[in-house]
Amino acid sequence: MARPRSKIDITCQNHTCKYFLKEDGKDILKRGRNIAGHQQYFCNHCRKWFVETANTPLYWKHLSEKEIINICKHLVEKNGIRSIERITGHHRDTIGRLIEDMAIHAETMNEYLIKNLKLTAIECDELWSFVKKNKRKLSPAALIGMKKVMHGSTQA
Numbered sequence: 432m433a434r435p436r437s438k439i440d441i442t443c444q445n446h447t448c449k450y451f452l453k454e455d456g457k458d459i460l461k462r463g464r465n466i467a468g469h470q471q472y473f474c475n476h477c478r479k480w481f482v483e484t485a486n487t488p489l490y491w492k493h494l495s496e497k498e499i500i501n502i503c504k505h506l507v508e509k510n511g512i513r514s515i516e517r518i519t520g521h522h523r524d525t526i527g528r529l530i531e532d533m534a535i536h537a538e539t540m541n542e543y544l545i546k547n548l549k550l551t552a553i554e555c556d557e558l559w560s561f562v563k564k565n566k567r568k569l570s571p572a573a574l575i576g577m578k579k580v581m582h583g584s585t586q587a
């Protein structure tokens with residue numbers, strides 16, 4: 432299936448941009464490909480280029496940014512996957528896959544959570560500890576991603 436070409440569903444990947452990972456108000460242009468063949472994008476807000484391989488959890492197609500933020504808030508409040516399923520109505524597999532993606536991109540996710548959800552570094556740390564305890568099946572990539580941001584987990 433070809434993806435629709437009219438709509439750009441990627442968000443700005445520049446951490447210092449005001450529209451970093453923001454869907455609302457974004458101004459992204461699609462502009463050719465780089466030498467490696469990756470689609471290039473340009474953010475009109477920060478005037479920076481980035482490529483589509485720089486995917487983040489919030490570029491995740493099955494849930495809107497609002498829903499992802501909602502799930503993150505439940506995780507911060509230490510609600511398990513099953514209770515989040517009950518509260519939000521999303522299937523636990525969907526939530527599980529989102530958490531998996533978030534863990535892989537934990538570094539980017541932390542910046543996002545601190546910037547947009549006004550979490551503190553400690554709250555982020557608690558979120559990952561909770562994810563680690565609550566979700567038994569995490570891929571090696573997810574564990575590596577989490578290890579990068581979790582303090583005190585390296586001695587394990």
Ligand SMILES: [Zn+2]
Pocket residue numbers: 443444445448449450451474475476477478479
């Ligand atoms: Zn930008």
